[in-house]
Amino acid sequence: MIMKEKHLDYLLVPTGLTVMLAYHIWLLYRIVLHPNKTVIGINATNRKFWVQAMMEDAPKNGVLAVQTLRNNIMASTLLASTVIMLSSLIALLMSSSSWEKSSYNLVFGVRTELGFTIKFFSILVCFLFAFLLNVQSVRYYSHASILINVPFKKVSSSPHYLHLTAEYVARTVNRGGYFWSLGLRAFYFSFPLFFWLFGPIPMLLSCFVLVFMLYFLDVTLEFGSAVAFSDNDHGKDHVALGMET
Numbered sequence: 001m002i003m004k005e006k007h008l009d010y011l012l013v014p015t016g017l018t019v020m021l022a023y024h025i026w027l028l029y030r031i032v033l034h035p036n037k038t039v040i041g042i043n044a045t046n047r048k049f050w051v052q053a054m055m056e057d058a059p060k061n062g063v064l065a066v067q068t069l070r071n072n073i074m075a076s077t078l079l080a081s082t083v084i085m086l087s088s089l090i091a092l093l094m095s096s097s098s099w100e101k102s103s104y105n106l107v108f109g110v111r112t113e114l115g116f117t118i119k120f121f122s123i124l125v126c127f128l129f130a131f132l133l134n135v136q137s138v139r140y141y142s143h144a145s146i147l148i149n150v151p152f153k154k155v156s157s158s159p160h161y162l163h164l165t166a167e168y169v170a171r172t173v174n175r176g177g178y179f180w181s182l183g184l185r186a187f188y189f190s191f192p193l194f195f196w197l198f199g200p201i202p203m204l205l206s207c208f209v210l211v212f213m214l215y216f217l218d219v220t221l222e223f224g225s226a227v228a229f230s231d232n233d234h235g236k237d238h239v240a241l242g243m244e245t
Contacts, residue, residue, distance in 0.1 A: 009115075012200035016192060016207035023211045024185075027218055039218055040181060047177060048170040054148055055166050062149045069145040069173070073138050076180055080134035083187060087127040094120040119196050126190045133183035140176035144169055188214070 027038070035041025054065040094117065147169045188210060196203035 009200045012204045013196065016200075016204040019207050019211055020189065020192070023214065027214075030219070037220060039220055040178075042220065043177065044174050047173050051144075051148060051170040051173055052166045055150075055169065058149050058151065065148045066145050069141050069148070072176065072180070073141045073145075076134045076137040076141065076176075076183070079180075079183060079187065080131050080138070083127045083131045083134065083183075086190075087124055087131065090120055090124045090127065094124070116197070119193070122196070123190055123193045126186055126193055130183045130186035130190070133179050133186060137176045137179035137183060140172050140179065144172045144176060147172060185214075 027040075030038050031041050035045065054061045058065075147165075150165060150169075192203050192206040192210060195206040
């Protein structure tokens, strides 16, 4: 019976991880090749437009831009604080054996001390990774809060300089957004690892439920009208405006 439970762990856990990996590979493919069909791609495009609009009239929009970026910093800081608090809790559970002994009857799978240690360590690594991603998000948003108020009109009157400055700031803001999304995704990934404590079957089911939920959060099901705009340096781009989930 023990060997069968071990085999169940060896079979179902890699299956759940493969489902998660396959979905995110597919999502990356959609973001790269069809960004206007994903929420992440649409948000990145709209952030670029927002930065250009803020920098065109920096004295008027400077306070609004900094306030918006500060809200993003607060959101990343809150998630980072939550993750590091949960990491401390997991480290405390790892050092205690009472939880393991009291949970043996609830677990269908590997019940050895080494098995529980691997499970707790996986959750801890996931939380620490989410913490580092959110710290990087705060870093980029902090840089952008200064760069977005650069007085480029006093430095140079060249439209090319404005374009380069806006492009750089937009990339900085988008990188902060990407790290925020990755940090939140790492936080989501901790749920299947937590259910793994109760066995491989709950872990596999949680992977399918999580992928199902993320699909509706990542993919736009309704599209607005396409907006075409011309750019002297880059030609024409077509952007589909969608509702952010």
